[in-house]
Amino acid sequence: MATIAPAAYDSKVEGNIIFSQLDACINWMRKNSLWPMPMGLACCAIELMAAGASRFDIARFGAEVMRFSPRQSDVMIVAGTVTYKMALAVKRIYDQMPEPKWVIAMGACASSGGMYRSYAVLQGIDHLLPVDVYVSGCPPRPEALLEGLMKLQHKIMHEHAIEDQKRAQFEGVS
Amino acid sequence: MTTAQLAEKIKERFPNLSQTEFRDEISVQVPLEQIESACQICRDELGFNFLVDISSVDHFGEEPRFEIVYELYSLEQNIHLRLKTKVSEDHLEAPTISRLWEGANWHEREIFDMMGIRFANHPDLRRILMWDGYPYFPLRKDFPLEGKPSDMPDVAFSDVAPLAGGPFVSAPTDTGTKDREPRARPPE
Numbered sequence: 308m309a310t311i312a313p314a315a316y317d318s319k320v321e322g323n324i325i326f327s328q329l330d331a332c333i334n335w336m337r338k339n340s341l342w343p344m345p346m347g348l349a350c351c352a353i354e355l356m357a358a359g360a361s362r363f364d365i366a367r368f369g370a371e372v373m374r375f376s377p378r379q380s381d382v383m384i385v386a387g388t389v390t391y392k393m394a395l396a397v398k399r400i401y402d403q404m405p406e407p408k409w410v411i412a413m414g415a416c417a418s419s420g421g422m423y424r425s426y427a428v429l430q431g432i433d434h435l436l437p438v439d440v441y442v443s444g445c446p447p448r449p450e451a452l453l454e455g456l457m458k459l460q461h462k463i464m465h466e467h468a469i470e471d472q473k474r475a476q477f478e479g480v481s
Numbered sequence: 482m483t484t485a486q487l488a489e490k491i492k493e494r495f496p497n498l499s500q501t502e503f504r505d506e507i508s509v510q511v512p513l514e515q516i517e518s519a520c521q522i523c524r525d526e527l528g529f530n531f532l533v534d535i536s537s538v539d540h541f542g543e544e545p546r547f548e549i550v551y552e553l554y555s556l557e558q559n560i561h562l563r564l565k566t567k568v569s570e571d572h573l574e575a576p577t578i579s580r581l582w583e584g585a586n587w588h589e590r591e592i593f594d595m596m597g598i599r600f601a602n603h604p605d606l607r608r609i610l611m612w613d614g615y616p617y618f619p620l621r622k623d624f625p626l627e628g629k630p631s632d633m634p635d636v637a638f639s640d641v642a643p644l645a646g647g648p649f650v651s652a653p654t655d656t657g658t659k660d661r662e663p664r665a666r667p668p669e
Contacts, residue, residue, distance in 0.1 A: 391612070391637050395638075420642060424626070424627065424645075425627075425628065426617075426619045426626065428642065430640065
């Protein structure tokens with residue numbers, strides 16, 4: 308996939324004019340203000356909190372606005388062990404998030420069930436939700452989560468925002 | 482009151498009950514019909530004002546199959562007592578003691594959830610860890626560790642977990658750390 312250059316600035320053109328593509332602008336705006344839905348379910352949530360605090364400071368990547376309402380969030384960070392009892396609640400919260408939305412599976416449990424090979428634990432949240440980025444670790448350090456967030460930002464930069472929106476509209480019609 | 486004195490007192494109250502002692506801890510085997518009154522006596526006359534825990538054991542293959550274990554503690558006298566009662570698989574019901582100790586409520590719900598033992602006259606006997614409507618009792622010995630598939634639309638579902646040759650358990654051995662450490666050891 309070709310990278311869309313975020314902006315082209317031509318100094319020969321007078322004034323405050325920047326030429327760009329709509330896709331690139333939309334993607335750029337989206338990736339720099341990802342509002343997370345902190346789905347903290349186990350010890351990974353502690354590292355998620357650390358990532359939000361001053362030492363690691365997730366605000367450097369524009370994702371500091373933790374929204375506890377799914378209707379205001381863009382990215383769901385599933386941090387922790389998803390039990391079957393909780394799984395459909397997670398799914399329900401995800402369904403309430405407005406498009407476009409992304410999912411980060413943080414840690415071994417959310418990615419694969421982790422060490423819980425058990426009757427009670429969902430073996431990876433990807434059985435229920437489309438996951439964009441998996442972060443390994445048990446729990447992952449805050450740096451690892453930030454790396455995952457940057458990977459997601461990179462992924463968003465490669466999206467075709469307008470095209471996807473049109474396609475979604477047509478799918479809704481048919 | 483020391484543990485030995487406690488044992489004497491208990492023998493006065495329950496002359497026909499069998500009693501075992503292990504490392505200064507006393508366990509009294511009580512028939513199911515008497516467990517409620519035994520708990521009442523322990524609380525009101527022997528001063529056991531704190532119910533530490535209730536747990537249950539599945540003696541698979543034995544009769545009676547299940548056993549409920551009550552851990553009592555007296556905060557004033559600093560003594561501990563264990564009551565045990567057997568529950569048959571044919572009649573999976575025990576009297577509730579949540580009337581005596583409020584904390585028994587959730588312990589009994591957990592036993593109902595994990596073992597399937599019902600508690601008569603319990604104020605709120607619902608599952609506590611698994612969801613309402615889950616068809617199995619997962620702490621029984623005949624329930625596989627990886628679980629069984631179930632589906633309850635709009636409530637929850639469950640699937641079989643991949644064990645990859647596991648479960649990963651350690652085995653007691655004299656040979657050394659290499660053989661002792663947890664490995665995939667499927668049940669024979």
